[in-house]
Amino acid sequence: MMESILVLTHTDETGSALAKSSLEAITAGKELAASLSASLTIGIVAANPTAASSTLASTQARLIAVFGEAFAQPRYSTDAAACEALCRAAQPTLVLAPGSSRFARVAACVAHRIGGSIDTHVTALAVADTIQATRWFYRQRIEAVITRESRPWFLLLDAGTHPAFTGTPGAAQVEQIPVELPTIRTTVTGLRTPSQDQQTIRPDAKMLFVAGAGWTKKQPDGKIHSGEAGDLILGFLRNTSASLGSSKSLVDQGGEGQPVLPFLTHMNQVGQTGSTPRHAKGLSTCCHGEEPHVVGWRFIGDRRAISLDPNCGWTRGKADVVYIADAFQVIAKVNELLENGKG
Amino acid sequence: MHLHIVVCAGIAPDPLQTLEPVSGPSGPALKNEMMLPAVLDPWAASALYEAANLAARNPGSKVWLVSLGPKAKLQQVMMTVAQRVSFELVPIDGPIGGFGDAHTTAATLADAILAIPGLETSKLLLFGGWESATRGAGVTLQLIGERLGISDQFMGVDQIDMREDGSFLVLERVEGGKHQESVCVGTPAVLGWATGNLPEPRNNPQIGMANMRTIMPALQKAKPAPVAPSGLHYAAVSLPRQQRTSRVVKDMTPDEIARELVTWMGAE
Numbered sequence: 053m054m055e056s057i058l059v060l061t062h063t064d065e066t067g068s069a070l071a072k073s074s075l076e077a078i079t080a081g082k083e084l085a086a087s088l089s090a091s092l093t094i095g096i097v098a099a100n101p102t103a104a105s106s107t108l109a110s111t112q113a114r115l116i117a118v119f120g121e122a123f124a125q126p127r128y129s130t131d132a133a134a135c136e137a138l139c140r141a142a143q144p145t146l147v148l149a150p151g152s153s154r155f156a157r158v159a160a161c162v163a164h165r166i167g168g169s170i171d172t173h174v175t176a177l178a179v180a181d182t183i184q185a186t187r188w189f190y191r192q193r194i195e196a197v198i199t200r201e202s203r204p205w206f207l208l209l210d211a212g213t214h215p216a217f218t219g220t221p222g223a224a225q226v227e228q229i230p231v232e233l234p235t236i237r238t239t240v241t242g243l244r245t246p247s248q249d250q251q252t253i254r255p256d257a258k259m260l261f262v263a264g265a266g267w268t269k270k271q272p273d274g275k276i277h278s279g280e281a282g283d284l285i286l287g288f289l290r291n292t293s294a295s296l297g298s299s300k301s302l303v304d305q306g307g308e309g310q311p312v313l314p315f316l317t318h319m320n321q322v323g324q325t326g327s328t329p330r331h332a333k334g335l336s337t338c339c340h341g342e343e344p345h346v347v348g349w350r351f352i353g354d355r356r357a358i359s360l361d362p363n364c365g366w367t368r369g370k371a372d373v374v375y376i377a378d379a380f381q382v383i384a385k386v387n388e389l390l391e392n393g394k395g
Numbered sequence: 396m397h398l399h400i401v402v403c404a405g406i407a408p409d410p411l412q413t414l415e416p417v418s419g420p421s422g423p424a425l426k427n428e429m430m431l432p433a434v435l436d437p438w439a440a441s442a443l444y445e446a447a448n449l450a451a452r453n454p455g456s457k458v459w460l461v462s463l464g465p466k467a468k469l470q471q472v473m474m475t476v477a478q479r480v481s482f483e484l485v486p487i488d489g490p491i492g493g494f495g496d497a498h499t500t501a502a503t504l505a506d507a508i509l510a511i512p513g514l515e516t517s518k519l520l521l522f523g524g525w526e527s528a529t530r531g532a533g534v535t536l537q538l539i540g541e542r543l544g545i546s547d548q549f550m551g552v553d554q555i556d557m558r559e560d561g562s563f564l565v566l567e568r569v570e571g572g573k574h575q576e577s578v579c580v581g582t583p584a585v586l587g588w589a590t591g592n593l594p595e596p597r598n599n600p601q602i603g604m605a606n607m608r609t610i611m612p613a614l615q616k617a618k619p620a621p622v623a624p625s626g627l628h629y630a631a632v633s634l635p636r637q638q639r640t641s642r643v644v645k646d647m648t649p650d651e652i653a654r655e656l657v658t659w660m661g662a663e
Binding site for chain 2: 164385
């Protein structure tokens with residue numbers, strides 16, 4: 053079967069530049085098109101596609117776009133209509149899209165509308181006798197390679213699995229695809245962003261710092277030092293620009309009336325009911341490990357842990373280095389070294 | 396305001412269980428899958444608790460829990476879940492596991508929802524987890540919503556605030572630890588929940604007894620719904636091979652560890 057590939061893209065919060073996850077999907081699309089000798093079309097959803105299309109000039113792909121003020125913000129009804137129109141215009145057999153919050157919201161609907169199938173959280177694509185997609189099941193605990201014969205096949209790619217496309221900007225011709233706007237019943241009123249001090253989730257950070265429940269447990273003096281723990285963790289994040297993850301048990305303490313770190317929310321949670329972020333390095337502290345914690349670390353490259361428990365089961369075979377030490381003392385010293393520039 | 400809240404929730408192996416894939420007659424499966432202790436899917440459980448909370452704040456509202464799985468496993472999970480919040484169970488006797496296809500699962504669930512007696516789709520809030528702990532695709536709820544003709548969907552929801560005029564504000568998780576805030580004019584809508592803001596309700600035996608009066612008959616009458624794969628094939632299913640050789644450091648002072656960590660963090 054001769055395949056034709058459509059890569060769906062959208063702009064970022066600025067409304068003009070393509071989101072990083074979209075640029076990653078373009079790389080995947082170009083690689084797959086080259087492997088299959090397939091045609092490549094790139095669809096853009098944006099308020100104004102000019103800057104985005106300029107970025108894509110060197111792809112040599114057909115560029116199509118749905119644009120206008122209605123598509124400035126992510127919203128199910130308008131994004132679904134836009135992506136459906138792009139798919140109907142391109143008539144692809146394969147649709148690649150970033151697994152961003154914007155497209156993860158609508159991609160299944162679009163696949164359904166055009167009679168396709170969808171698989172998400174794809175981490176790798178390969179071409180053998182068939183096109184094979186790798187994804188995880190059971191919260192990153194079992195890895196599978198899947199194929200489908202039916203077309204069109206939608207594949208949503210996890211962020212960080214492909215390098216972002218970089219090309220020489222230039223003039224590009226974009227075909228505007230008409231779309232009939234649905235009745236709009238939802239108004240996007242904005243983004244709620246944590247204050248600068250509390251913005252602890254940084255997807256682009258090189259390192260993930262994981263705080264476990266031990267930070268708010270009794271220390272050797274018999275007292276809880278959650279205030280000091282908070283200061284040490286925030287100091288570490290300030291010094292390293294790391295992203296902050298947390299175990300479920302630490303986040304849940306807030307709902308159980310126990311001492312909490314006020315800057316932690318469920319969004320920091322990694323593991324079974326949290327995220328599985330991708331960072332080059334990870335440092336876990338005060339985590340009592342079970343499999344759920346390991347799940348949160350699945351996509352961390354170089355892992356180190358600080359724990360008081362030399363027999364902690366999860367670190368063995370999971371972390372590269374385990375320091376048996378008091379995280380309060382170690383992180384205080386790390387902060388001191390970094391602040392003094394002695395590192 | 397009377398809300399009709401339908402929560403779609405699957406069952407998943409207890410997170411602390413070791414999982415091992417095996418080949419079954421109809422494709423991949425988990426070893427001893429029927430023997431593994433099961434729980435209500437965690438994010439879907441958040442959706443159920445949020446639904447019960449919302450129904451309590453809007454008198455006259457009703458909550459249905461639609462769940463697909465083997466009857467015996469559903470019964471086991473309901474023994475616990477039924478003690479937490481009030482709901483009416485709509486069980487579908489089907490296969491267990493995350494290796495099925497979301498499209499056929501969604502079709503089965505959508506049919507079951509449309510067949511709920513007394514359900515008014517104009518008042519419908521379709522709840523569920525934004526992803527499951529089994530397949531984890533995050534598409535089943537959207538596909539059900541699309542089949543039900545619902546044009547307002549929200550995923551990664553952490554909060555809903557109903558207003559007196561019937562409209563509601565929704566907070567959805569987006570990239571970078573942020574929430575997107577939207578206002579929808581009213582039902583029907585689909586909300587795929589993330590964690591929400593509610594703690595897990597305490598067990599209440601009285602709620603449990605009241606729920607079980609309808610749950611047991613519903614389980615007995617549950618219709619079988621074999622969910623076959625729809626063109627999804629597995630070329631390989633395996634446990635992650637990566638196993639690290641951990642260096643356990645017991646004899647370094649905090650100062651020495653700190654210096655080593657700073658060097659490590661600075662290295663590319």
